[in-house]
Amino acid sequence: MIILHIITRLIQGGAQQNTVLSCAAQVRAGHEVHLAYGPIYGPEGSLLEEADASGAVLHEVSGMRRAVNPWHDGRCYFALRRLIREVRPDVVHTHSSKAGVVGRAAGWAERVSAVVHTVHGLPFHDRQPDWVHRLYVGLERWAAKRCHHLVAITPAMVEAFERKRIAGPDRFTVIPSGVDLGRFEIGEDARVLARGRLGIVPDVPVIALLARLDALKGHDDVLDILPGLLKKHDGLQLLFIGDGWRREHLETRIRDEGLSGHVRLMGLIPHERVREVLPAADVKVLPSYQEGQSRTLVEALLCGCGIVAYGVGGIPSICVDGETGKLVPVGDKASLAAAIGWMIEHPEQRRAMTGRGRTLVREKFSAESMTGELERLYQGLLTERA
Numbered sequence: 001m002i003i004l005h006i007i008t009r010l011i012q013g014g015a016q017q018n019t020v021l022s023c024a025a026q027v028r029a030g031h032e033v034h035l036a037y038g039p040i041y042g043p044e045g046s047l048l049e050e051a052d053a054s055g056a057v058l059h060e061v062s063g064m065r066r067a068v069n070p071w072h073d074g075r076c077y078f079a080l081r082r083l084i085r086e087v088r089p090d091v092v093h094t095h096s097s098k099a100g101v102v103g104r105a106a107g108w109a110e111r112v113s114a115v116v117h118t119v120h121g122l123p124f125h126d127r128q129p130d131w132v133h134r135l136y137v138g139l140e141r142w143a144a145k146r147c148h149h150l151v152a153i154t155p156a157m158v159e160a161f162e163r164k165r166i167a168g169p170d171r172f173t174v175i176p177s178g179v180d181l182g183r184f185e186i187g188e189d190a191r192v193l194a195r196g197r198l199g200i201v202p203d204v205p206v207i208a209l210l211a212r213l214d215a216l217k218g219h220d221d222v223l224d225i226l227p228g229l230l231k232k233h234d235g236l237q238l239l240f241i242g243d244g245w246r247r248e249h250l251e252t253r254i255r256d257e258g259l260s261g262h263v264r265l266m267g268l269i270p271h272e273r274v275r276e277v278l279p280a281a282d283v284k285v286l287p288s289y290q291e292g293q294s295r296t297l298v299e300a301l302l303c304g305c306g307i308v309a310y311g312v313g314g315i316p317s318i319c320v321d322g323e324t325g326k327l328v329p330v331g332d333k334a335s336l337a338a339a340i341g342w343m344i345e346h347p348e349q350r351r352a353m354t355g356r357g358r359t360l361v362r363e364k365f366s367a368e369s370m371t372g373e374l375e376r377l378y379q380g381l382l383t384e385r386a
Contacts, residue, residue, distance in 0.1 A: 001026075001378065004034045004089035005056070006080065006103035008066055008096040012045030012271055013212065014295040015120035018153075018177045018370070019095050020051050025371035027055035034087050036080065038064025038099075043243040044212050045268045059083055066098055073102055080106035091116060091378050094147075097123035097136070101143045108146035114381040117143070118151040120177070121292035122160055122313065127216070140166045148381055151374075153177045153293045154314025173377055176317070177293045178370030181362060184275050184302035191304065194280035198264075204235035205344045208281035208305065210274070210296045211288065213244030218287030218310065223253060223263070225337040230262060233344055239281060243268040278303040282350070283343045287328070287336055291315050297325075298365050301357035306343040306350040308336065318365075324357035 003026055007019050019035070026033045033056040040046045051058060061083070063075030080103055084092065091114045092107035094100045100117045107115040124136040144150065144167040151173055152158045158172045187193075192202065200206060207229075211217040219240060230236055240250065240263065247265065254263045269277055278284065284300035284307050291313040298318060300307050307325035309315045321327035326339035343350045 001091065001382075002032045002034075002087060002089045003091045003093060003378070004036065004084065004087055004107075006036045006092065006094045006099045008038050008064055008099040010037045010040050010047045010051055011042070011212075012047055012268065014177060014292065015095050015118075016047045017179075017271065017295060018118075018120065020047055020054050021178060021180060021367045022093075022371055022374060023051065023056040024054035025367065026375075029371075029375065033057070034059060034083075034089065036061050036064070036083060036099075036103075038062075038066070038076075043245065043247065043268065045243065045270075047271075050271070064099060064102070068098075073098075076102050077106055081110055084110040084112060090114060090382060093118065093374075095120060097139075101139050104143045104146045113385050114149070114378060115147040116149050116151060116377070116381070117147050118153065118175075119157045119161065119292075120153055121290065122157065124164070125216075125290045127289055137164050137166065140164070144171070148385070149173065149377065151175050151377070154317045156314045156317070157292070173373070175370055175373045175377070176365050177295055178367035179295055179298050179302070179361070179365055180367050181302065183272065184299055186275055186279055186303055190275070190279035194277055197276060198239075198280050200237060200280055201235075204237055205233045205283075206237045206239065206281045207283045207285055207340060208239040208241055208278060208300075209285050209287075210241040210278065210300070211286065212242045213240070213246040213250060215246060216289045218289060219246070219250055220253070221287040221331075221333050221336060222285060223250075223257070223259065225333050225340075226259060226262065227257075228337055229340060232341060236262060236344075238263045239266055239277075240264070241266045241269055241274075241277065274299060275303055278305060281305045282347070283308055283340055285309070285336070285340060286315070287333075288312060288315070289330060294318060298361050301325075301354055301361050304351075304354055306354055307357065308339045308343060310336075318357070318360070320360070322353075324353055324360055 035056040036059040094103035284305040286309040293314040319325040
């Protein structure tokens, strides 16, 4: 089988990790795998080295840009059509919004036997201007007619597409985004070692937010509630792990509000080193206003952290309220503070939740499970169209 994956940017993100893991597994299974992507730039890191190590043949498409731009988008469309004619794939599998729209159009125009798109996160959300929201919904409706099947990483994605009349449940297969579980195997002393590396004393509470520095990830919400948490929890430390375009904004706010002694901007940490740092935290918080499944919550559970998150997108499939973590209504900062405080004040119950979360992750979110289901989906589509 010849498989061509298309993704907008190979930054250090969940959709990109999902795609690179899929490429590596498909190469190991004996398939010829190609990966097309746009230019990598900015502070959000790169998965180019990991993609190259996957064994896939890499193709940078210069016109593939995240922002809507008719000039670049047209160049990208024709470049992808040329690439498809050169590679002659049996399957074109697109990922992320821009690559999903342009890549599906190119694959459909070239009459590829199986055109598949994975919805890693919703391109439309309630915090967008109305015209932007309607534009993205319209583009997704148009693109949904130019593929043979859709994959959603959570049932919430299917429900959202059905509500917007983009595509019905019969067009979807739900395949959770898999994680390389072996990469997050940690020892009993992981917490002590991680705190030693960071110079954090053993008995202070630590909160971590692992995400790119983006307005929708909720860093400001955590800073809003931090003064109240500091009054109740002596020595509390907050780690922002990741980088992005809002770094300067956050640095300014932390300095101006006198929070420098309690907040540490860790910057971008290579994915393979996350397990060296994340176990230092008691609680991994994710007050995100837009999220697909959140691989970082999966990674946090594997690293022994309690999890607190806004109940948006597919997060409830991992953060099951009262079972594997604490789920908070979106934007409810008082409840966010209360949930974090409860986690800090109830270490035994927190550890029990984390243990249940680890079991859930190992059962449902392994890379092997994800890639096996993709293989069956591809084979089924190709058999139908033979």
